[in-house]
Amino acid sequence: MNVTSNAIIADLEKLRFQYVSELSVYTESLVDGRLLVSGFQDNGITIYELSDLKDKPAFDLVVDGESIYYGWEFAGFVSDEDATGNARGTLTLRNTIKPLLLNITTGCCGFGFFTRSMEIANLSEDATLGLTSMVPFKGCIWNVSDNLADNLRDHTVSPYSVGRFKDLYWSHEGNFDWQDIPLNTGVFFQSTFGMSGHSNPFFILRNNINGGYFVCQMGWSSNWKTAFFADYFNDGRLPMKVNLNFEIMPVTPAPARLIAPGESVQAPVVHFGMSHVDLDTAVQNLHSHLRKSVLRTAGDGLQPVIYNQAGYMQPGYKQPQMSEVGLKREADIAAALGAELLMVDAGWYGNNGQDGADWGNTTGDWHPAEGLPNDLFPVFDYARSKGLKVGLWVEAETAGSKSKLAEDHPDWFLHKYGSKFERVLDLAKPEVKAFVESEIIRLVEKYDLDMFRLDYNSSSNDGGFNRRDGRNENTHWRHVEAVYDIFERVGKRFPNLQLENCASGGGRTDIGIVSRFTTTWVSDWFKMPRTVRILNGMSMALPPEYINRSTGIESAYAGNLDTQLHAIVMGHPTLFGIAPTLENANPAIMKTTRKYIEIYKSFIRTFHRTAKVYHHTPVIPGADGSGWAALEYVSEERSKAVAAVFRLVNAEENAYTIKFKGLKKNASYRVRIEPEGSEFSLGGYSLSREGLEIQLDTALTSQLILLTEEGSP
Template sequence: MPVQPNVVFADLEKKRFQYGSDLSIYTETLADGRLLVSGFQDNGITIYELSDVLDKPSFDLVVDGDTLNFGWEFADFNSHEDEIGNMHGTLTLKNTIKPILLKMVTSCCGFGFFKRFIEITNLSDEATIGLTSMTPLKGCIWSINDNLADNLKDYSVSPYSVGRFKDLYWSHEGNFDWQDIPLNTGIFFQSTFGMSGHSSPFFILRNNLNGGYFVCQMGWSSNWKTAFFADYFNDGRLQMKVSLNFEMMPVTPAPARLIAPGETIRTPVVHFGMSHVDLDTAIQNLHSHLRKSVLRQVGDGLQPVIYNQAGYMQPGYKQPQMSEEGLKREADIAAALGAELLMVDAGWYGKNGQEGTDWGNTTGDWHAADGLPNDLFPVFDYARSKGLKVGLWVEAETAGSKSKLAEEHPDWFLHKFGSKFDRVLDLAKPEVKAFVESEIVRLVEKYNLDMFRLDYNSSSNDGGFNVHDGRHENTHWKHVEAIYDIFERVGKRFPNLQLENCASGGGRTDVGIVSRFTTTWVSDWFKMPRTVRILNGMSMALPPEYINRSTGVESSYAGNLDTQMHVIIMGHPTLFGITPSLEQANPAIMETTRKFIEIYKTFIRTFHRTAKVYHHTPVIPGADGTGWAALEYVSEDRKKAVAAVFRLMNAEENMYTLKFRGLNKNAHYRVTVEPEGSEFTLQGYALSRTGLEIKLDTALTSQLIMLTETE
């Protein structure tokens, strides 16, 4: 099917605005002072104007307690095309109730996806206004009335379902599942820890009657909420109708943001797309959109294999404290395993050279610890002599209780209810934001870093409050603005710098912060079998090359080594604690690890960043992961593919049949199966229709299947 262009069309007389992205069309109408969602189409056919929905606002705005989804007048509309072919339409509205100007920016990004954000300007010359709440996108989709009574089968069929990550807590990221949306009963999901995780502002809506998927993500690194309502109308006679209402919004105590006279702020960006295709294609369209228009790349975009020194050298875990000798030993291990970057993790700074002082108590003092009298320079020089790049862990938004920073600047911390919130620096304060940015820049320049790793291990929950003009402004909104602004500038200042995003593992996996980094630590949990489910689920919301998976001491105690390696090379691999030293290394461990790292570098990575992902098992039940899991990645030209099949816990059968979904059925492929090492040739048709029987007779084992098209 030929790809349709991205288009923006505005009927200024009727105040009707249409946005087209391939075969998806989003329509809005300004009527009676309200900007309304008029329709979502997923097949490229423009709806009649008489079919417009004219009672559902496309956004909500509450300022100083007053609802402002009405009272808007048209001011302007313009559109332009950017350098990558996206069309952007900007609708400017002026409110008749309060002195507020809105710019509604809608981008048509291809692959059936759109971006939407709103700029809010305070037009007053004197008065500050307070943002009570804001919903940047809401709407009504999939109105159904044909044969509804029969199709609902006496209410035994739910017309709509929502797919989301159902767990909110650390170590359970990526637990994707479907939930039916009951008729006339609203449901919602949210985060509560002051971060976007350990879930993610991401959902997939599914039309169970007429088919189709609606995929939505919000770029917001603090608390959020999504809500859904299946509106079923039945007048008891002949009229029946059901439609699905949805909304996605940041959640912050009011006022979320004080807007000064003449000031303009920007809402979170919402990414949404619709398609009448299968789930795999809907997810692939999301990945294509993110790769093209959202996510950051450095150089060729190929992810470096990371060796993290935290393993047999973790301060606070009764392990040896950091030393120059120990870090050089870690560099030797990294080079021997084929890693490409040495990451120095927590504990290199402050007083961590002293026995009994844990890494969290001295964050904020970003100077080499007592146990590193020569600083990190000899370590980094040694690593580079081994052919490794270097990276550094910094929890820049915190200061530990034993840090000099905490002693000298107690006013720099988050405050609420009259008390200081431990560890969390208040980036809503300009002087704190400036300090944090200056420290990041200083460290990158001082050590000439190849990668900067940002962590954030604190839950600020509802955030703190700062008093301005006698009003208590919540800190969350400005904190998110600050961290985005800092890394926008850091990324531009150091265009070749890799940036790793981490927040207690998967505390911030939203596309807002991920878009400003080059890789993301989606979870701190690496133990089998849950690590498979984390990769499986998170590779729906994010392309797999941005998803960090790791293995090493303690985390790899369950499951065999081949399986541990299969997991990490299907994501962005990091190794840690493979052996205490080269002298103590188990030759079999070293050989197996090297083998799979080489497979990643020479095969998977060659098409990883453009691969189409097929989730054969989108839902993996159980506390840690039950049954089987299978992931398939296929190159754009369909000449290469890799699949990993995992037997998890409590599988009822010893056999899993893998039927490839993305192959060229006319082509022949050389098939290589690891760890057994067998090779043979099969036609794409047989691999897709008959498939491969994978026999694994014990839990926590796996096979990796690699395909290369033959001439």
């Protein structure tokens, strides 16, 4: 039977469940007390029961040191729709070994994508259960046996590869690359800093023999692990076969979470999709799923151009970091450049001194610093008089060593190995969580903020521990729960409030926290050429309008000004340190910056939120980014497009030909190329087949190409 809509087919007699998302079909069965992954199909054709896999559990769960991926009894199945109209089915299982109930919900979200969530309930009336570890989703995505010996050609060919961000460290986010999965050798990736970054629980599996992609990411803002195993079987009697097994999971010391009698906890949500298409379409399907069913918007949904005051107002410059006069100067520059929101960054609070150098040691005291005797009200009033919205930076989950909060509440900090962990507040404690939430709400209401910027500049690594019910419970799970809970409520309370997510740059870029914010500072690194690679890679895991890219003093020392601006307008643009004052501004810098900000607002932003993204150079090699990079965004109706072509470092040729992928072949397009400003018309067929040759004879330069279908508004 061909099934092409989003639907659920539940056979309650055989306890076999099929979830359909357009041409993708996921099948699982309850067999002998185990929920098994029975098969994935990417062409809409459901498999027969006799073709089901029979030995691949769909999850793993260890409670109080005992594995309980088995011993489950059917307790019910219901199907309904979620808030966005997606079909979803909830399978309820009761365990015969432990007093546990599972509600496993699978959503069919369109675009070949699914969501998987799991609620774990303790049915005991008097016993607390300890969650030792869990894998919310695992299974076998492909099994290949047909003519395997010939198709493999030799043992140097890997049938499967995984695409992931290969760097784990600050400032190297988004370094996407493929890695072959060797036969009978496990491969895994993980984070270790107590955050989901500076990598991401995101991967793309590729079938190198039969084709197809499997895209997966998990919403989890602490340590995680993904693992893969290509199980190659050949005993000389049966046909050779190689299965690709995967799993994705949170990682924390045990017990990760104590579950009280009658209590329920939510496992991290997993998003996954499969498709027999090209890589660009697989990524576009992910973006479409995230935009429709996961990501949050506020107000009119347009991303405001941000001017962040942390440029020339840094310690070491002549003017103080934080002063009313200085911040008003920044508002003047922001307005003159066409920015739309003034962000007041770190250092506005606590006893920082005139130069603001102690900003990291005074977090937690969220009251104006001595350099702002009139508070921030005059600054925000002045900015609004210039037509700007206003935002405020707060590192709400920390308290610096010199803060009054740290002095008054030493017990509010993370504790591990018998001592206090500096700066990190323990949101696993209810009173700390309540304080943090109340401070966020107080600041939003006090200043009537248009944007709240959350930062988190600490690495708690394996977390801390709290004594509960006679056991040392790790803090990570409850901390993530607390952050999610806080910003769920803040988002609902202030539906028009923009929320900017930052964690020492790209420390938390997973879909769990990003889904509760409206934009994400994916990295602290803005210098060429690596900033281009960060944008290029992160725009696989996230749609580009959620990816904050910035330029200004210090970051812009390499590469020409046009190139810096080309990079940021392809994401969500932020400016900082463009000039020390409006009177001392370089007219050429101001003119060029204004030009590209206007291009972003009047052209790119008009289709950014629905754009299909084409990665012409998905893998950018080198320590910082070598060769050429090219990104193309095309509007839904294919009447508008923008592409940026960057010459990075160590390019062997002086020219790059971009052959457009998303244009109409039978249409004619008006083409404008910046910075040269030339305009001409070309047919979509020519732009796609012959392309445009971009000639750049020096490194760290670029061209921005704007295309509009002739006859369209």
